Amino acid sequence: MELSKEKLLWMYQKMVEIRQFELKVDELFKKNMIWGTCHLYVGEEATAVGACAALNPDDYITSTHRGHGHTIAKGADLKKMMAELLGKETGYCKGRGGSMHIVDVSTGNLGANGIVAGGIPIATGAALASKLKKDNKVTICFFGDGAANEGVFHESLNMAGLWKLPVVYICENNLYGMSNPVSKSTAVKDIAQRAESYNMPGVIVDGNDIVEVYKAVKEAVDRARRGEGATLIESKTYRWLGHSKSDPRVYRTREEEEEWKKKDPIKRFEKYLEETTDITKDELEEINKKVEQEIEEAYQFAINSPDPRVEDLAKYVYA
């Protein structure tokens, strides 16, 4: 599975975009410039980007409450994202949704979802539609380890296994459902084991290794597109920051966090690029600078955008 230089650079740029976007959001939060709450994706970038790299632009994804990474990886406009987080009329959801509801129909992103496991049956239904319409599209369904214990996980994967739907379920196991460690919430050691119940392959990947993620997802996507059905991929990873802005992280140690930071997916990818390609440090540095500028532009766009009008409060309730 050869990755072109262009693709590798795209993957690197998307990871950097996610990292810098999230750090900027964290900064804005601390300045009380973002209303409500926010779940940041720092540390998990390789999963979203590796997975989306395996999709066509018109394929679908469903995302989660921790959705900024998936949304950026699928190609979202950072300006419209930042504007949404600041509650502006120019945001993806015109300020009606905020962090947990960002949707970008133009990139096939059926949306983040504030309900744990919210995207699982939705992705299954999108895949059912693809099968009925024979449109050859594949849907990736991102969800967390906590969602794997919701009832619809079972209902949906059973249907997907039964009907051989073109969907790839990617469980981002970041070890904690809010504060609850997987060992205290989940009867099996590996969530991927559950695939057996649904007659589909269950695959475990190192979620901090973007190339490994890409390869596993590509295989699953190709399989789905060939009409051979769904796959459950468990991507083992770690969120560097708290669950949300109010999380003091009392349920895990700083040592554990440091151990995982050593497995930084971006640093690892830099090393990979250095060792296996002719991409230079300068090229990567240039990308970092370019992204930094993009984030600043996104912030300026958002901060200078208008709020939605109160008179439009009841707009968009019905189609």
Added chain:
Amino acid sequence: MTEKLYIDALAEAIREEFDRDPNVFMMGEDIGIYGGAFGVTKGMYEKYKDKLIETPISEAGIVGAAVGAALVGMRPIVEIMFSDFLTLPMEWIVNQAAKLRYMTGGQLKVPMVIRTPMGSGTGAAAQHSQSFPAIFAHIPGLKVVMPATPYDVKGLLKAAVRDDNPVLFFEHKLLYWTKGEVPEEDYIVPIGKAEIKREGKDITIIAGSITVPRSLEAAEELKTYGIDAEVIDIKSLSPLDEETIVKSVIKTGKILIVEDDNKNYGWGAEVLSKLVESEAFDYLDYPIQRLAGKNVPIPYNPQLERAAVPQTEDIVQKVRSIFDK
């Protein structure tokens, strides 16, 4: 026009929508060769095998998947075997289908219909007999209809399928085997429009679903007491047709609301509040009356079951008491 059974008019609407739009399909339990628990899809399987997605017993998964299919351009009709089971996919109706358009600033739409039989009178007891469409009428983003006649069930189903919003479609089980005139041609009964099913000048009876035929029957009997009742079929709980009910009340000055749902926080309370807030209030010459189900789960014993929801004789008695006759 030919006379048809409610259930046949409904099936005809489904078949015609299947033929009209390749994106229309149906999901539900036992809807294939078996024809659905109440026989709505009976005989369709051979011709519409690809349109009838027979599902496992997974109500949350089914409705959630229908939402997903609707987001990408399909127009699913979901059959939930008994409306009592709507508690299982509540999340997918309330948090997803109803809210996705709003919270994405109008980017998404969820054109789907959830059809479901409701109501008592079959001895199925508390978990297979409740009528609770009002619960859904409380939720912004949903539309809620409950056709009472064969004509309306065909026209409203078509309207629901063609609507770009999630529509909850309640079919009272005792209506399935009632007959009425149904045209062969394609027609729509608009969502959000009530209809005066019987004109009268003395009192307005506002009914919905099964209480429509009961109110019409009661109105005939009331003639013998010299009372000329107007009967309005509310048809849609959301959106609610305030205009038709306000006009009627201005004409008659008296109102009785008859609900099959149990009374507390029922749809009749909403109708009442709309009337009190409207110009009709000045025309009322008698306190607004409500007749609704008792605030109990539906019991098994046939006498108790019958007593739990308003029957024709209850409506007659109530109206007579208003007129001291």
